[in-house]
Amino acid sequence: MITLGPRVLKTGLAVVLALYITKWLGLEPPVFAAIAATFTIQPSIYRSWKQVMEQFQANTLGAIIAVSSIYLFGNSPIVIGLVMVIVIIISLKLKMEGSISLTLITVLVMMSSQEYQGIVAAGNKFIIVLVGMGSAFLVNIIISPPNYNKNFTEKMDSSFRTMSLLIRTAISNELTEKTFQAQWSHLKKDVTKLEDLYKILDEEREKISKLKSLDVREIVVFKQMLACLHQGLKLLDIIEDHFFQSRPEQEETREFDQHLEELINYHEMILLKYTGKIKEIENADLLEESGQFLEGIMEDTFYEREHKLRLVIIGSVIFDYAFQLERLNDLIDQYRKKKQHVEKANLRTILKNPRVLLKK
Structure with a gap:
């Protein structure tokens, strides 16, 4: 018999909250907020806070690299691939292995537009990821905190x-x-x-x-x-x-x-x-x-x-x-x-x- 633990239910609630907040703020596409929320849910309050801080630092770094690469080299598939490799190397050097997956998603979201629309659009996508992370942390500390x-x-x-x-x-x-x-x-x-x-x-x-x-x-x-x-x-x-x-x-x-x-x-x-x-x-x-x-x-x-x-x-x-x-x-x-x-x-x-x- 399959039982649904608190962490499973909280992941679902975090995704729902992230989707509602992004729609309320008019941020597109909201699906990336849901992805960020899924990655951020952790088994304890401390680990959730640690995950948020690490994800924030890693994603900020990824966003800077993504925007800089677009201005300098554009956002062709080859450039995106090279940026992904650079982000992985830097994350490993800074011992941020646990944040690599979401950071790569952030970079991909920011660089994947067919036509780059400027730093405002890139910032908009970065905020979407932050909303997902924040939603997960909020749910983790309010809904059924682990005993x-x-x-x-x-x-x-x-x-x-x-x-x-x-x-x-x-x-x-x-x-x-x-x-x-x-x-x-x-x-x-x-x-x-x-x-x-x-x-x-x-x-x-x-x-x-x-x-x-x-x-x-x-x-x-x-x-x-x-x-x-x-x-x-x-x-x-x-x-x-x-x-x-x-x-x-x-x-x-x-x-x-x-x-x-x-x-x-x-x-x-x-x-x-x-x-x-x-x-x-x-x-x-x-x-x-x-x-x-x-x-x-x-x-x-x-x-x-x-x-x-x-x-x-x-x-x-x-x-x-x-x-x-x-x-x-x-x-x-x-x-x-x-x-x-x-x-x-x-x-x-x-x-x-x-x-x-x-x-x-």
Whole structure:
């Protein structure tokens, strides 16, 4: 089933707005405003603003080159082709790769008239492109602005559920090969999407934090959530490469399975604490247990050398996973305390001055 996301709908609205504005201003042809609007829509407000600024600079440069070329050499097909090449080279030199497509369209629009009508006509076509860019930016910040915090937590929750299934059955080997591969592939795609979402959040934290209130502590928590997810993926890889090749005994299989169950359960409790569904986590000493588990493998003289090395590798990754989870737990505690402190401060402000609440 095909679903229409906000970005798809906003692209359509931006095109409609660009066409109406160009017709209202009497600018021809309006179709190029629609094309510019389509190129400018981006997944975040910061990226949309960045795109507008880059497009404006690149298109201004393209317009200057186009007008200069027409005055000096005319607008024959050969001249237009050479100008296109020059624009591409300059854009690459100025690291404006993302703006090349729309800049070339602008140059083509300005130089494609059968009979050149002067700089006013060229300026008219340049304004058409600017209207399209402006329409896209306006729609992006007004209509359904993206909530990437919410998107990140929802995608993190679904990714963890998939990883939980894989880790809980990694040792017992209960899933069929087809199901395991399907879930594994799905998880990797989700992690890639999470990385993209985090990059957007980090960009907004760095670039527009002065204009938009962003909780830096929460973004740090998101980064650690992603690190824990990566560590879980690494653990799955290591188990796949080493556990069954070590020809484990039944007792070893049971011990590893039990410890992985404790790890994934601890991970789940931490995420539930972040969402406020539970208060505290009892028996949060899994890092120490993981260290003892690894030491037990290293000190056991019963294992053969290759067998022992494989199990030590798995035990090391288990310890790293527990360490990352412990760090996530600490960061969430710090974040919640800071959030509660801010909420109490806001409440005291409202109680002292009720007009603040009326203004909100």
